[in-house]
Amino acid sequence: MRTQVVIIGAGPAGLALGRLLEQAGVDAIILERKSANYVLGRIRAGVLEWGSVELLDRAGAGARMHAEGLVHHGTALSFDGDRMHIDFTDLVGKQVMVYGQTEVTRDLMDIRQGTTVYEAEDVQLHDFDGKPWVSYSKDGTTHRIDCDFIAGCDGYHGVSRASLPASAVSTFERVYPFGWLGVLVDKPPVDPELIYAHHERGFALCSQRSPTRSRYYVQVAADEKVEAWSDTRFWDELRRRLDPQTAERIETGESIEKSIAPLRSFVAEPLRFGRLFLAGDAAHIVPPTGAKGLNLALSDVALLGSALIEALQDGSAAGIDTYSVRALERIWKAERFSWWMTSLLHVFPETGDFGRRIQRAEFDYLMGSRAARQSLAENYVGLP
Known part of the structure; x- marks a missing residue:
């Protein structure tokens, strides 16, 4: 079997990337080690930056979000009973949307047109410095997918980052x-x-x-x-x-x-290894205090999706060559804000x-x- 991009992980990062690629006519297969019901059973928060709202709209996954989500124009902070209001609209002219990550995942699942393989066992990444391919087992049969690129969107404990030699990646962490x-x-x-x-x-x-x-x-x-x-x-x-x-x-x-x-801050660098790219929780974790986890994942795949489309359709490596640097610049700013909110x-x-x-x-x-x-x-x- 052959495809252009293999995406590891069918959480919101993997599904959003798959959707952006299929909108551009790029063929992608998503491999997920859990069942679809298990993925939808994960209880996660969902405060969406307005850029994330706009990304989901562009992906065609925003209708139910706008119908059921809650637009927040600000938030409140209190300290030992003293309370203040942070008015987002007045201060910066933007808002956020409260809409659960589970619902984002469901909406992206519902509009997916390409192939998603759930309960894919023993996923292994091969030759991502050369001609990449991925193997997995399903119902007792081993399958092979040859591809142009691999996107690791399979979370902190996933196989993508674990497939890298220790010398190839630097990690920064605070527990x-x-x-x-x-x-x-x-x-x-x-x-x-x-x-x-x-x-x-x-x-x-x-x-x-x-x-x-x-x-x-x-x-x-x-x-x-x-x-x-x-x-x-x-x-x-x-x-x-x-x-x-x-x-x-x-x-x-x-x-x-x-x-x-548990709360932790974590970043892996770089995010590109030949033809393998990390995105979402495979690349970084933030404390939930700043509401940045899901938003960082969507920001990653927005950058990565554009880069892969440019490489596959225009033959330009400019996007994939700068993906890691551009994504990490935003990641570290979000890490700083999440650390600051947590510290306060x-x-x-x-x-x-x-x-x-x-x-x-x-x-x-x-x-x-x-x-x-x-x-x-x-x-x-x-x-x-």
């Missing part, structure tokens, strides 16, 4: 000493916009999936077990960390999903009282400086 305990509940959101809260007991976030479904988070120790948290304990802890007016308005209920997500809003036991006073000074500076709020808004809604 945070805490995680987010998240609860999904079928109750209306406490506020029309997201609320990020710093409290001496730890960080909290009030988020949402729809007008009737909410997602709430609290900071917990990295070794915390989700079984230790009853719904009652969670709601009590969340209320403690919010300003009194917000805490009083929360509608609690039985959780329909509860999990703990979480409790770091090792920094002590001095660290909290610095955080308070940073919060007060934001409240008093339009320029500081404008910088936050510019990064949150998405850099070009």
Whole structure:
């Protein structure tokens, strides 16, 4: 079998890349080691930069997003009960869209016209410095796909980055000493916009999936077990960390999903290895504080899609030769913003009282400086 591009991974990055390529008439096969139902069962956040919204529109995957997504013109930050509003529209003239990553994946699945092989086992990448090909097993039979390029969109634990010799890639990582305990509940959101809260007991976030479904988070120790948290304990802890007016308005209920997500920052460099390219979580991880994970993945594939189309249809290597540098420039800026938001809003036991006073000074500076709020808004809604 032969195709022009083999895409490893059928998450939003792989599916979006596949869609951009097929719109341009480039043939691509997507290989995914999990089932389609498993992929759609992943619970993920979804705050979309407006550039991501426009990309999904161009891909023809935006109709349900516009019908069901929630446009947010700002967000709220609080510190020990003191609250301020960051007005994106006023500060930078842009907005964000709250629309779950699972729904983005479903929409991209629904419009896909090319071949996607789910439950592809033992995927292996071969000769990506020369004439690349990919092998995999399905229903006990081994298959081979020859191709021009391979796109590794298979996440942090995927085979794409793992196929590289250690000497070929540099990695940069920070693992945070805490995680987010998240609860999904079928109750209306406490506020029309997201609320990020710093409290001496730890960080909290009030988020949402729809007008009737909410997602709430609290900071917990990295070794915390989700079984230790009853719904009652969670709601009590969340209320403690919010300003009194917000805490009083929360509608609690039985959780329909509860999990703990660890926090880490991670970047791999470079992103090109001959005819193999990394994109999305295979290349980078950000803490969820800045809402950048999905947006970075879509930004990567927007660049990569254009580069591959240019190489295959125009015979120009300009795009693929600069993909890694261009993508990493934006990745590191998003890493910086996510690190900054995490540093401002979480409790770091090792920094002590001095660290909290610095955080308070940073919060007060934001409240008093339009320029500081404008910088936050510019990064949150998405850099070009």
